[in-house]
Every structure is written in structure tokens, then in C-alpha cells.
Amino acid sequence: MTRYIANRIAQAALLLVGVSAITFLLLYVLPADPVRQIAGRSATPETVETIRKQLGLDLPFHQQYGRYLAALVQGDLGRSYAQKTEVAEIVGARLPATLLLMLAAIVCELAIGVAIGIFGAVRQGSRSDTGVMVLSFIGVSTPQFVAGILMLYVFAVRLDWFPVGGYGEFRHLVLPALTLGLLGAGWYARMMRSSMIEVLTHDYVRTARAKGASETRVILLHALRNALLPIIPMIGIDIGLFMSGSVVVESVFGWPGIGQLAWQAIQQVDIPIIMGVTIVAAVAIVLGNLLADLVAPFIDPRIRIH
Amino acid sequence: MKALNSNKLALSALVFILLLIGAAVAAPWIAPFPPEETFFDGLTLEGAPLPPNRTYWLGTDLLGRDVLSRVIFGAQTSLIIGIVANSVALAIGTLVGVTAGFARGWIGSALMRFTDLMMCFPALLLAIVLAAIFTPSLWIVALVIAMVNWVQIARVVYTQTASLAQRGFVEAVVSLGASSPRVLFRHVVPHLMPTIIVWGTLGIATTVMLEATLSYLGIGVQPPTPSWGNIIYENQSYFATAPWLVFIPGAAIVLMAVAFNVLGDALREALDPTLAHRRGVGHDR
Numbered sequence: 001m002t003r004y005i006a007n008r009i010a011q012a013a014l015l016l017v018g019v020s021a022i023t024f025l026l027l028y029v030l031p032a033d034p035v036r037q038i039a040g041r042s043a044t045p046e047t048v049e050t051i052r053k054q055l056g057l058d059l060p061f062h063q064q065y066g067r068y069l070a071a072l073v074q075g076d077l078g079r080s081y082a083q084k085t086e087v088a089e090i091v092g093a094r095l096p097a098t099l100l101l102m103l104a105a106i107v108c109e110l111a112i113g114v115a116i117g118i119f120g121a122v123r124q125g126s127r128s129d130t131g132v133m134v135l136s137f138i139g140v141s142t143p144q145f146v147a148g149i150l151m152l153y154v155f156a157v158r159l160d161w162f163p164v165g166g167y168g169e170f171r172h173l174v175l176p177a178l179t180l181g182l183l184g185a186g187w188y189a190r191m192m193r194s195s196m197i198e199v200l201t202h203d204y205v206r207t208a209r210a211k212g213a214s215e216t217r218v219i220l221l222h223a224l225r226n227a228l229l230p231i232i233p234m235i236g237i238d239i240g241l242f243m244s245g246s247v248v249v250e251s252v253f254g255w256p257g258i259g260q261l262a263w264q265a266i267q268q269v270d271i272p273i274i275m276g277v278t279i280v281a282a283v284a285i286v287l288g289n290l291l292a293d294l295v296a297p298f299i300d301p302r303i304r305i306h
Numbered sequence: 307m308k309a310l311n312s313n314k315l316a317l318s319a320l321v322f323i324l325l326l327i328g329a330a331v332a333a334p335w336i337a338p339f340p341p342e343e344t345f346f347d348g349l350t351l352e353g354a355p356l357p358p359n360r361t362y363w364l365g366t367d368l369l370g371r372d373v374l375s376r377v378i379f380g381a382q383t384s385l386i387i388g389i390v391a392n393s394v395a396l397a398i399g400t401l402v403g404v405t406a407g408f409a410r411g412w413i414g415s416a417l418m419r420f421t422d423l424m425m426c427f428p429a430l431l432l433a434i435v436l437a438a439i440f441t442p443s444l445w446i447v448a449l450v451i452a453m454v455n456w457v458q459i460a461r462v463v464y465t466q467t468a469s470l471a472q473r474g475f476v477e478a479v480v481s482l483g484a485s486s487p488r489v490l491f492r493h494v495v496p497h498l499m500p501t502i503i504v505w506g507t508l509g510i511a512t513t514v515m516l517e518a519t520l521s522y523l524g525i526g527v528q529p530p531t532p533s534w535g536n537i538i539y540e541n542q543s544y545f546a547t548a549p550w551l552v553f554i555p556g557a558a559i560v561l562m563a564v565a566f567n568v569l570g571d572a573l574r575e576a577l578d579p580t581l582a583h584r585r586g587v588g589h590d591r
Contacts (some may be wrong), residue, residue: 023432030439038386063577134315137571141563143515146556149545153553157546240374244428250518262431263523266438274435283430 009188012286019282020072020275024065027271034269038081039200055081068275077279078272082265085252086107086278091258095280097167098250098257102242104173106235108181114231118219120189121196121227132189139186144245148179176253177290184238191234196227229300236292240285316572319565326562328391330381337375338363339566342530344370354451355541355548365550370542373551376498376532377558383533386450387517388510394452395513396506397476400498403463407472408490414483414582418464428499431496437525449527451516466501511563518559 033050036043043051052058054068071078077087121130134274153177156164180232199205200223208222209215246259256262263271329336339345339362349370350356354367364373406417434480436450470476471494479493520526521535522542533556541551 015423015426019426022423022427023435026432026435082525083322130315137564137567138560139513140561141511142569143518143563144554146559149538149542149552150556153545153549163574217408224473240428245430247434248523249428251523263434269439278428281431282426285426285428 008290009142012290015286016279020279021065021068021303025061025277025279027274028061028064029146030066034081035270037269044207049274059097065189072279076275080265080268080270080273082268082273084295087272089262091276091280092260094256094261098243098246098259100173100238100258101246101249101255104177105180105242106238108177109184109188109238110180110235113185113226114192114291117192118196118224118227120193121200121217122219124197132193136186136189136193139183140191141186142183144179144183144248145252147183148176148249151175151179152252167254167256172253174257176249176255179252180242185255186282188231190235191228191230195230196223199227202226209211225299229296232295232299232306233292236288236290236295239288239291240281244281310529313572315568319572321569322561322565323569326381326384326565329378330385333378333382336534337372337378339372339375340408341375341532345372346370347425350428355544355551357548358550362588363547367537367551368544372556375538377555378533380532380534380537380555380558381562383444383527383531384514384517384559387444387527387533388513388566390445391448391451391517392506392509394449395455395509395571396502397450399459399505400463402456402460402469404490406496406500407464407467407484408462408494418458421460421464421576425461427457428455429454430516432520433520434523434525437520437543440503440516442455442525444527444531447517447520450520451513452514452567455509455512457510462501463498464468466498467494467540467555470497489502504570504574504577507566511566511570514563514566 022228035048035055035057039051042245049058056064059067068078068090075088077091080087080090083090116132116136122127123132130198152164152175155161162171162175184262196219205218205223208218213222245257246255247263248259249255250257250259251263258280262274262277265277283295318380345366347361347364347370355368355370356362358365362372362431364375364377366454367376402417402421406414406421433450433454436453437447442448476489479489483492485491503529517526517533517540521533522539524536524539526535526539527533528539537555538552541548544550
């Protein structure tokens with residue numbers, strides 16, 4: 001087990017180096033010049049060259065990346081071009097907002113998705129089951145910004161129940177978390193429904209029914225735990241998805257997380273920040289997958305890690 | 307086709323998709339106005355967009371252009387990007403997956419390690435960086451989406467090819483002396499067709515959503531060329547007073563994605579029952 005974890009962590013580290021190399025290369029090759037952004041339009045060619053030298057951007061690619069990687073392994077993400085502060089500090093300041101939203105969204109999609117999925121499975125083949133399936137198709141087919149603007153229009157503009165945007169209180173969290181949660185619930189509902197239908201055909205469920213357990217008891221006590229198994233890796237994947245896809249929902253609701261930070265950085269060609277956010281997101285994706293693999297055997301003792 | 311017939315939901319999705327393709331092809335004839343023309347009577351005296359009315363059935367946008375015409379022409383944009391981006395992604399994904407699954411050895415493992423690496427890439431972030439730095443045109447947007455979407459296809463194709471390569475019939479044709487390309491294209495690839503068709507259909511839904519998202523951020527297809535995403539991007543400041551400007555193209559995006567998801571899901575069931583649990587989607591009905 002320890003060896004397995006050590007192996008996986010080593011693999012994860014390699015993957016992160018790979019992700020950072022490719023992102024760095026992309027930003028190096030692409031036709032956007034960070035120095036022009038920093039120096040401004042009126043800068044003389046001499047000033048531009050001095051800044052380029054100072055930042056080490058005149059060096060060939062392998063030297064630039066070598067420097068970056070050497071700093072990275074010591075936990076140094078460099079300095080922002082635009083804000084002149086440590087990238088780690090800037091990203092760290094924005095991270096709690098994104099993590100909070102992610103956590104709330106996962107709670108929402110789990111609660112809604114699992115409940116709806118069980119409902120569909122129990123009523124399998126009925127009209128309400130078809131309704132559930134259609135709803136879940138709509139959930140997986142709606143882009144976040146469309147759902148987000150709809151939520152804003154209905155609950156903030158029309159009904160005035162929640163603020164249009166902002167951060168700091170619970171009421172600010174409700175709409176963005178529900179937007180992500182309702183859409184994500186589409187995936188969970190479909191998975192939960194088919195998994196529950198499958199589990200309900202097992203012998204032990206028949207035994208439970210035969211000895212006279214009520215249907216509620218059979219479903220919630222006997223079947224649920226097994227039916228939940230395929231849901232766990234989905235949570236792991238979602239951690240990565242939310243961390244790397246937070247740009248959209250954060251810009252709809254003005255949520256001050258790493259997504260908005262990345263978005264500003266991309267427009268300012270602030271390469272250290274773009275790199276920093278990409279690496280944080282990649283770490284989340286790798287960790288999410290690792291977590292999914294590690295948690296499974298605790299919930300289902302039949303799963304062994306080799 | 308038989309499976310589609312028994313599934314009313316999938317059948318209506320197919321009909322909707324055919325109508326959509328029809329509308330996109332016939333756009334110049336069925337759209338009431340040219341999509342890029344601004345009308346003097348298309349704005350109120352205060353310069354605000356008009357709500358749906360008798361002349362402009364779905365209202366006008368912030369520049370006084372006909373929304374219905376823009377939505378109809380937007381279908382062209384969505385379909386072109388859907389088809390182009392998806393074909394490129396399918397081609398790359400299949401090529402990488404087949405090669406890795408069949409060649410094994412160091413080529414195979416190198417290709418799959420690279421695919422694993424791409425799986426750890428924050429995809430949306432990557433797409434946004436690429437789209438923001440290049441001047442986005444229809445083709446660039448399609449390519450960016452393809453660069454993001456090929457990865458999953460490669461994984462699925464790889465798993466299938468690797469298991470096919472061990473089957474008896476492949477061993478048989480290899481021992482009969484068939485050349486590698488012949489084995490691949492005559493014997494392995496035909497077995498992959500169901501997978502490719504299913505992923506091609508589901509992929510269009512993903513592509514449409516991703517294109518709309520990039521356009522909504524202002525880095526997708528650039529106005530005045532209408533796309534459902536950039537109609538929302540251009541008009542979002544009016545969403546409180548003129549919500550139809552956001553919700554009509556929004557509904558178009560959702561309908562198109564639902565249709566392709568429903569059809570892809572039905573095809574998956576009809577063509578390949580072993581695929582049922584992949585992508586976290588269960589089999590239904």
C-alpha cells in the first residue's frame with residue numbers, strides 16, 4: 001500500500017513536470033509578447049530590451065524553462081509581471097474562494113444527483129423516470145454560462161432573492177454553487193440511476209426483500225452503499241474539473257477565485273500567473289484522480305490496491 | 307435504425323438535428339433578414355433593443371440586427387465548428403489510439419504516456435490560453451477545440467484496439483501473413499466504427515458547448531459573424547432588460563447539445579452494449 005502510494009506520487013510529480021513543460025513551451029512559442037505589455041506602448045526599444053534582459057526572456061527556451069523548473073521544485077512560482085508580487089501569494093489569496101465554491105458545488109450535485117437517480121431507478125420505466133432522464137440530459141447539455149445567466153435573471157433580477165454577484169457571505173455563494181451543482185447533478189443522476197438499477201438485481205437485495213425488509217430499508221440500507229461506488233471516482237474527477245474550469249462561472253458571478261485570476265492574467269500576458277494557475281489546476285486534477293483510487297478500497301473492502 | 311425506432315426520444319432528437327442541418331444549409335433563403343445588417347427601426351428611440359414583434363420575430367440585438375436571422379446563421383457556425391473540430395479530434399484520437407494499441411512496444415507506451423499527460427491538462431484553461439493569444443477565427447476555434455477533445459477518444463480507441471489485437475481473428479490474419487496496415491485497416495478499424503460513430507455524435511454536443519463558452523468569453527468566433535455564444539457575449543449587458551437576447555441563443559445551444567447527447571446515447575446502446583459504463587454515463591431504457 002505504502003509502495004503503491006509512493007509510486008503514484010512519483011508518477012504525479014512527473015506528470016506535473018510534463019504539464020508545466022508543455023504550458024511553458026506553448027507560452028514561449030505563441031505570438032504574444034509579455035514585455036510589450038509591461039513596458040507599454042510608448043516605451044523605447046532600449047527599455048523593452050532592458051526589461052527583456054531583466055526577466056531573462058532573452059534566453060533560449062531550455063534555459064528559461066530550466067530556471068523555472070529549478071525554482072518550481074523549491075516551491076517558488078516566480079513573480080507576477082503585472083503585480084510585481086510573488087505568484088504563490090497571489091494564487092494563494094484567490095484559492096480559498098475557488099475551493100469554497102467547489103466544495104459547495106460538489107455537495108449540491110451529490111445531494112441532488114443521488115436523490116434524483118434513486119428516484120428514477122425506483123420508478124424505472126415510468127413517466128417520472130423518463131422525466132428524470134430528460135432533465136439529466138438537459139443538465140449535461142447546458143453550458144455553465146447559460147445556466148448561470150438564467151439563475152441570475154430569475155433569482156437575482158426578477159425575484160431579488162440573492163445578490164447579482166460578489167463574495168463574502170453565504171447569500172453570495174448560493175447561486176454559483178447551485179449553477180454548478182444542478183448541471184453536475186445531471187451526470188450523477190444518470191450514473192446513480194443505472195448503478196442502482198444494477199444493484200437492485202443482486203441476490204442479496206432479493207434476500208433482504210424476502211426476509212420482509214421494507215422497500216425504503218432495502219434501498220437506503222442495503223442497496224445504497226453498493227450503488228454509490230461508481231459515484232466516488234466521479235467526485236475525484238470533479239475536483240479537477242472545477243479547479244480547471246472555474247473561469248466561466250467565476251466570471252458570470254464575479255467570484256474572486258483563481259479562474260478570474262487566470263482570465264485577467266491571460267489578457268495581460270502575465271505568464272508567471274498563467275503558469276501558476278495551470279500548475280495548481282493540474283495538481284488538483286492529479287490529486288483528484290489519486291484520491292478517487294485511494295478512497296475506493298476503504299468504502300468497498302472487496303477492492304484491493306496492487 | 308430499429309433501435310432508434312423504438313426510442314421515441316432518440317427519434318425526435320434525430321428529426322431535430324436534421325431540421326437544424328436543413329436550417330443551416332438553407333439559412334440564406336429562410337432567414338428573414340441579412341444577419342449582419344443593422345436596422346434604423348431595429349432600436350427604440352433610446353437606442354435599446356426591440357422585444358419580439360411582428361417584423362422582428364425574435365426581437366433585435368444591441369445594434370438593431372434581427373435576432374432570428376442571427377440565430378439561424380449561428381446554426382451554420384455551430385455545425386461547421388462541430389463537424390470540423392470533431393473530425394479533426396476523431397482523426398487524431400483514432401490514429402493515436404490505434405497506433406498505441408496495435409504497435410505496443412516503446413511507441414505505444416510513449417503515445418499513451420503522452421495521452422495520460424494531456425488528461426492531466428486543465429483543458430478549458432488550455433483552450434482559453436490558445437484562443438486568446440491567436441486571433442480567433444472559425445478555423446482556429448475549431449482547431450483549439452480539437453486539440454482539447456482528441457485525448458479521451460484516443461484513450462477509448464486504445465483500450466478497444468489493445469483488446470482487439472489479442473483476439474483470435476487478428477492472430478489468424480497475422481499468421482496468414484497479412485501486412486500490418488492491412489490488418490489494421492481491413493480487420494481492426496472496422497470493429498472500431500461503432501465506437502467512433504458514438505463518440506463522434508457525443509463529441510458534437512461537447513464541441514457546441516465549448517465553442518459557445520469560448521465565444522461567450524469573447525475569444526471564440528468573432529462578431530459580426532454570428533455564433534450562438536457570441537450573440538450572448540455581445541448582448542450580456544442587456545440581460546436584465548432584454549433577456550430574450552440571452553435566452554433565445556442559450557436555448558438553441560442547449561437544444562442542439564441535448565439532441566446530440568440523446569442521439570449519441572441511443573447509438574451507443576444500439577451499436578455497442580459493452581460501452582455502456584464508459585464516460586460515467588449509464589445505459590437507460
